[in-house]
Amino acid sequence: xxxxxxxxxxxxxxxxxxxxxxxxxxxxxxxxxxxxxxxxxxxxxxxxxxxxxxxxxxxxxxxxxxxxxxxxxxxxxxxxxxxxxxxxxxxxxxxxxxxxxxxxxxxxxxxxxxxxxxxxxxxxxxxxxxxxxxxxxxxxxxxxxxxxxxxxxxxxxxxxxxxxxxxxxxxxxxxxxxxxxxxxxxxxxxxxxxxxxxxxxxxxxxxxxxxxxxxxxxxxxxxxxxxxxxxxxxxxxxxxxxxxxxxxxxxxxxxxxxxxxxxxxxxxxx
Amino acid sequence: xxxxxxxxxxxxxxxxxxxxxxxxxxxxxxxxxxxxxxxxxxxxxxxxxxxxxxxxxxxxxxxxxxxxxxxxxxxxxxxxxxxxxxxxxxxxxxxxxxxxxxxxxxxxxxxxxxxxxxxxxxxxxxxxxxxxxxxxxxxxxxxxxxxxxxxxxxxxxxxxxxxx
Numbered sequence: 532x533x534x535x536x537x538x539x540x541x542x543x544x545x546x547x548x549x550x551x552x553x554x555x556x557x558x559x560x561x562x563x564x565x566x567x568x569x570x571x572x573x574x575x576x577x578x579x580x581x582x583x584x585x586x587x588x589x590x591x592x593x594x595x596x597x598x599x600x601x602x603x604x605x606x607x608x609x610x611x612x613x614x615x616x617x618x619x620x621x622x623x624x625x626x627x628x629x630x631x632x633x634x635x636x637x638x639x640x641x642x643x644x645x646x647x648x649x650x651x652x653x654x655x656x657x658x659x660x661x662x663x664x665x666x667x668x669x670x671x672x673x674x675x676x677x678x679x680x681x682x683x684x685x686x687x688x689x690x691x692x693x694x695x696x697x698x699x700x701x702x703x704x705x706x707x708x709x710x711x712x713x714x715x716x717x718x719x720x721x722x723x724x725x726x727x728x729x730x731x732x733x734x735x736x737x738x739x740x741x742x743x744x745x746x747x748x749x750x751x752x753x754x755x756x757x758x759x760x761x762x763x764x765x766x767x768x769x770x771x772x773x774x775x776x777x778x779x780x781x782x783x784x785x786x787x788x789x790x791x792x793x794x795x796x797x798x799x800x801x
Numbered sequence: 802x803x804x805x806x807x808x809x810x811x812x813x814x815x816x817x818x819x820x821x822x823x824x825x826x827x828x829x830x831x832x833x834x835x836x837x838x839x840x841x842x843x844x845x846x847x848x849x850x851x852x853x854x855x856x857x858x859x860x861x862x863x864x865x866x867x868x869x870x871x872x873x874x875x876x877x878x879x880x881x882x883x884x885x886x887x888x889x890x891x892x893x894x895x896x897x898x899x900x901x902x903x904x905x906x907x908x909x910x911x912x913x914x915x916x917x918x919x920x921x922x923x924x925x926x927x928x929x930x931x932x933x934x935x936x937x938x939x940x941x942x943x944x945x946x947x948x949x950x951x952x953x954x955x956x957x958x959x960x961x962x963x964x965x
Contacts, residue, residue: 771896778819
């Protein structure tokens with residue numbers, strides 16, 4: 532085929548094509564309209580569908596996660612139980628862990644300093660704790676002798692303000708409550724007296740000083756004077772009375788002798 | 802100075818002392834005078850010893866001197882006693898008091914005269930038995946009376962409500 536034929540063929544083809552393109556215009560228009568409507572429909576419906584799909588997917592994910600977590604928990608629990616059953620954890624710790632080193636590295640002071648003991652104590656219901664304690668059993672288990680042996684009583688007594696304590700004691704009430712009779716009945720006075728070293732007591736007494744003090748306080752001369760005075764007073768009174776009676780007797784006798792009319796002045800004790 | 806006085810009716814009402822009480826008082830006073838004489842003798846002996854220790858001899862006065870000294874001592878003792886307290890030691894023991902007839906304390910002069918009369922003529926006391934008011938010759942001469950008074954010290958002669 533020569534060039535001319537080619538050009539003819541090309542022209543013919545081109546003409547046919549143009550004719551077909553032109554004749555297909557209505558088809559193209561209808562197709563375009565249909566396509567545009569389809570796109571519009573898809574554009575309108577697609578977002579709603581996709582959002583619903585997204586929501587559905589989220590819900591599904593959450594469901595799956597929950598189920599998976601539940602399964603995981605059961606699985607982990609079973610695995611751990613089996614694991615712990617299979618090993619001797621105490622022995623392992625005892626063999627492998629250097630507890631001394633751990634304790635040595637622990638700064639107990641810092642730990643204690645960081646603890647708010649007040650808050651801890653405030654949260655404690657001490658009454659309830661004490662109510663639950665079986666004190667009898669606790670006391671029965673205490674070796675009191677050992678405790679007392681370790682107590683420094685001197686130091687404790689030194690810190691006690693005994694004066695204040697004694698001031699607060701109502702001694703009268705205490706003494707009133709004491710039933711002294713049984714105490715006295717059980718008291719072996721003879722035994723007590725036999726054990727007293729009287730010589731030592733007397734040796735320590737300043738008898739001369741005591742005697743001097745007693746004599747100073749007694750006003751002995753006054754006592755002697757008053758007792759002697761009472762004695763003399765009685766004697767003198769008796770002598771005076773007898774003398775007065777004798778005076779009266781003598782006067783009466785003389786009056787009778789001289790035949791006078793009785794004693795002019797009968798003796799009358801002053 | 803207040804003189805405790807009692808009036809006549811009070812003296813009349815007060816019982817005057819009889820012969821027995823007054824004799825016993827005189828005996829006690831005699832003992833006192835003898836004791837005073839002993840003291841005087843001791844004083845003389847002490848003075849002698851101080852003056853001449855080497856030639857010391859115990860004094861031995863004769864009876865005349867002793868009587869004179871005793872009379873003087875008795876007079877002085879009774880004067881002081883009656884003038885100051887109204888009673889001698891014997892009168893104090895027997896509960897007697899010497900008053901003037903007006904009821905006051907005798908005073909120094911009256912006491913001195915009465916003391917001298919008592920020493921010179923003690924038998925004058927016997928008149929208290931014969932007289933109606935139990936007054937001795939000395940009482941009649943100096944105007945005194947002896948009454949029973951058992952109150953101590955100045956007794957009721959003290960001023961009423963005064964110092965004890």
